[in-house]
Amino acid sequence: MQPFSFEVIKTCAQTGARLGVLHTPHGDIETPCYMPVGTRATVKAMSPRDLLDVDAPIILSNTYHLYLRPGHELVREAGGLHSFMAWPRPILTDSGGFQVFSLGDTNRVYEDGVEFRSHIDGGKHLFTPEKVMQIEQALGADIAMCFDECAPYPSDEPYTKAAMLRTHRWAKRCQQAHTGHDQALFGIVQGGMYASLRIESAKAIADMDFIGNAIGGLSVGEPKGMMYDMLEAMMPFMPPGKPRYLMGVGSPDCLIEGVIRGADMFDCVLQTRIARNGLALTHFGRRMLRNKEFARDFSPIDENCACYACKNFTRAYIRHLIKAKEILAAQLLSIHNIYYTLHCMKEIREAIKEDRLLRLRGEWAARGGMD
Amino acid sequence: MQPFSFEVIKTCAQTGARLGVLHTPHGDIETPCYMPVGTRATVKAMSPRDLLDVDAPIILSNTYHLYLRPGHELVREAGGLHSFMAWPRPILTDSGGFQVFSLGDTNRVYEDGVEFRSHIDGGKHLFTPEKVMQIEQALGADIAMCFDECAPYPSDEPYTKAAMLRTHRWAKRCQQAHTGHDQALFGIVQGGMYASLRIESAKAIADMDFIGNAIGGLSVGEPKGMMYDMLEAMMPFMPPGKPRYLMGVGSPDCLIEGVIRGADMFDCVLQTRIARNGLALTHFGRRMLRNKEFARDFSPIDENCACYACKNFTRAYIRHLIKAKEILAAQLLSIHNIYYTLHCMKEIREAIKEDRLLRLRGEWAARGGMD
Numbered sequence: 001m002q003p004f005s006f007e008v009i010k011t012c013a014q015t016g017a018r019l020g021v022l023h024t025p026h027g028d029i030e031t032p033c034y035m036p037v038g039t040r041a042t043v044k045a046m047s048p049r050d051l052l053d054v055d056a057p058i059i060l061s062n063t064y065h066l067y068l069r070p071g072h073e074l075v076r077e078a079g080g081l082h083s084f085m086a087w088p089r090p091i092l093t094d095s096g097g098f099q100v101f102s103l104g105d106t107n108r109v110y111e112d113g114v115e116f117r118s119h120i121d122g123g124k125h126l127f128t129p130e131k132v133m134q135i136e137q138a139l140g141a142d143i144a145m146c147f148d149e150c151a152p153y154p155s156d157e158p159y160t161k162a163a164m165l166r167t168h169r170w171a172k173r174c175q176q177a178h179t180g181h182d183q184a185l186f187g188i189v190q191g192g193m194y195a196s197l198r199i200e201s202a203k204a205i206a207d208m209d210f211i212g213n214a215i216g217g218l219s220v221g222e223p224k225g226m227m228y229d230m231l232e233a234m235m236p237f238m239p240p241g242k243p244r245y246l247m248g249v250g251s252p253d254c255l256i257e258g259v260i261r262g263a264d265m266f267d268c269v270l271q272t273r274i275a276r277n278g279l280a281l282t283h284f285g286r287r288m289l290r291n292k293e294f295a296r297d298f299s300p301i302d303e304n305c306a307c308y309a310c311k312n313f314t315r316a317y318i319r320h321l322i323k324a325k326e327i328l329a330a331q332l333l334s335i336h337n338i339y340y341t342l343h344c345m346k347e348i349r350e351a352i353k354e355d356r357l358l359r360l361r362g363e364w365a366a367r368g369g370m371d
Numbered sequence: 372m373q374p375f376s377f378e379v380i381k382t383c384a385q386t387g388a389r390l391g392v393l394h395t396p397h398g399d400i401e402t403p404c405y406m407p408v409g410t411r412a413t414v415k416a417m418s419p420r421d422l423l424d425v426d427a428p429i430i431l432s433n434t435y436h437l438y439l440r441p442g443h444e445l446v447r448e449a450g451g452l453h454s455f456m457a458w459p460r461p462i463l464t465d466s467g468g469f470q471v472f473s474l475g476d477t478n479r480v481y482e483d484g485v486e487f488r489s490h491i492d493g494g495k496h497l498f499t500p501e502k503v504m505q506i507e508q509a510l511g512a513d514i515a516m517c518f519d520e521c522a523p524y525p526s527d528e529p530y531t532k533a534a535m536l537r538t539h540r541w542a543k544r545c546q547q548a549h550t551g552h553d554q555a556l557f558g559i560v561q562g563g564m565y566a567s568l569r570i571e572s573a574k575a576i577a578d579m580d581f582i583g584n585a586i587g588g589l590s591v592g593e594p595k596g597m598m599y600d601m602l603e604a605m606m607p608f609m610p611p612g613k614p615r616y617l618m619g620v621g622s623p624d625c626l627i628e629g630v631i632r633g634a635d636m637f638d639c640v641l642q643t644r645i646a647r648n649g650l651a652l653t654h655f656g657r658r659m660l661r662n663k664e665f666a667r668d669f670s671p672i673d674e675n676c677a678c679y680a681c682k683n684f685t686r687a688y689i690r691h692l693i694k695a696k697e698i699l700a701a702q703l704l705s706i707h708n709i710y711y712t713l714h715c716m717k718e719i720r721e722a723i724k725e726d727r728l729l730r731l732r733g734e735w736a737a738r739g740g741m742d
Contacts, residue, residue, distance in 0.1 A: 040691070044697065045699070074691075078688070084687075084688055317455055330698060331418060331702070
């Protein structure tokens with residue numbers, strides 16, 4: 001049996017949405033899926049058993065961060081990322097392409113790769129496609145991503161095109177350098193906010209026949225409508241038989257809009273980041289639990305949620321924890337926000353199954369859940 | 372049936388140690404016992420389910436902190452501390468006597484009570500025995516402590532004696548003000564580092580016939596030998612049929628030395644505080660997991676421990692989390708340190724049962740576990 005395969009179980013009659021299953025060496029993932037982000041080999045403030053309890057099917061971890069600390073060779077010695085962080089289910093590692101541009105203090109792009117400075121100690125490093133493949137193979141995730149160049153927003157068309165063409169050449173080099181068969185390699189489509197480039201890139205990446213295809217360079221500061229336009233333009237050229245991963249996108253509204261346009265996989269740090277600031281995603285919109293209005297509110301974070309935090313604790317208690325700067329505030333809100341987002345995805349999958357995805361979007365909008 | 376009772380099941384043949392059970396409205400506690408400290412209605416970095424998983428039989432929370440934030444009336448509105456923090460097992464609240472002296476920016480002692488300034492906003496507050504009983508009854512723990520005056524170390528004999536006598540008068544006032552029958556009130560013995568005062572105080576508090584008796588004012592900076600001398604001097608005057616609680620004491624060596632001298636209950640913030648600094652208590656002494664020597668050490672925190680952290684993670688991983696300032700480091704080390712300490716107490720209880728408590732102390736010392 002193949003270590004990786006993707007089955008499309010159903011295609012939505014009214015939208016581009018699909019219901020599928022992605023098979024990996026560490027288990028099956030029902031799609032569309034949301035992947036919690038464990039940047040430094042930990043989903044912030046959550047233990048692996050918390051993640052199993054909310055039933056996260058797969059998590060993402062960051063190549064750039066793990067390369068710098070603790071180092072990919074150390075992770076390899078530990079038996080790979082699954083063993084290092086004690087996570088038994090699938091893992092996807094990004095390629096660091098986004099981080100070397102957004103976090104590296106200064107970076108220089110060459111045809112060979114990107115030179116950047118560590119955000120930790122300022123040390124100089126070079127990422128090439130070959131180097132990144134070495135790192136990702138040492139990390140040993142189920143799914144690795146190609147090294148790409150993510151053009152910032154806004155960028156002019158000539159620069160965006162040059163970055164896209166380099167991304168294609170690097171994708172080829174990644175494919176050649178990636179030798180492991182127990183790890184799937186996904187290509188990444190770029191092209192900025194130019195529909196014609198997006199289409200060109202989707203075709204070029206499709207031609208390379210990766211196990212899965214990702215959409216990079218979106219949700220980088222552009223208006224959401226622009227992102228949706230890009231998705232609509234390129235999606236017809238993204239192979240339907242392969243998983244489509246919309247990188248770095250994951251607020252509830254973007255999840256359902258992305259699914260409607262044909263994306264199958266998502267990841268986003270929003271959930272755990274806002275949790276640490278006291279902000280909860282709920283069926284009725286975002287709630288800032290730090291606010292005084294919740295001081296004596298003895299109802300759960302989200303009255304429609306069945307997560308550990310909502311079943312056991314009140315807004316008043318969580319506000320107290322936030323005000324007292326107690327770690328448990330971050331723990332409970334992270335559990336809630338991740339559970340809630342996974343629950344949204346479950347609702348989406350059920351709606352696709354029952355041909356009522358557009359109705360679900362309307363329901364979310366009506367109750368404030370798109371905020 | 373009485374809501375509270377204490378059974379001494381066995382008295383050690385060679386030492387002052389006893390095996391017992393303390394019955395409370397929220398369940399039975401096998402003694403000797405260690406109580407994790409949940410200062411602000413949360414044991415730092417641990418959820419109630421983490422605490423149930425390590426099988427903590429009872430936790431302690433702090434009256435001073437909860438009075439200042441979120442306020443005892445808010446906790447009462449929430450249904451009391453058990454409901455507020457979602458902890459189903461017994462809780463003990465201290466009286467704030469120690470905190471108003473150690474944390475209050477400035478404090479003035481009157482016969483009526485202590486005036487102090489909040490460590491949060493500098494606001495002026497007055498704690499009297501009657502006020503503290505009101506607060507503790509609003510919090511609704513299973514066990515409340517009398518309001519006492521804890522003399523600092525060192526203090527001269529006249530001051531220590533005056534503070535002790537005030538503590539006795541306040542204990543009477545607490546007893547009169549404490550009206551709830553679903554909450555046990557414990558008296559507190561003071562007397563500083565003066566054996567004659569300790570004896571006098573033990574007798575005076577014993578005469579008041581509290582449900583349990585505590586030993587305050589130790590482990591306040593004095594050498595450990597001095598604390599043990601005080602325990603030995605006073606213990607003959609602490610009623611044997613009632614639980615004896617040694618307040619604020621709980622490093623593994625002090626636990627076994629305290630039990631040998633007849634103490635039944637302990638609490639200590641050490642476990643969770645050092646956890647947040649990267650320090651683990653182990654069968655073989657303390658391990659600073661932040662240290663470089665553990666960078667590639669793929670063994671568990673403590674090779675003899677069966678806690679969640681030790682069963683799943685390595686020193687190398689935890690060191691990585693510490694270096695990366697990830698919250699999970701504090702979560703895992705807190706789980707470990709609390710589990711380990713509860714396990715020490717279990718070893719102690721088994722050793723009492725089998726008349727080998729002094730041998731156990733020798734074994735701990737030989738393996739480095741007394742450090």
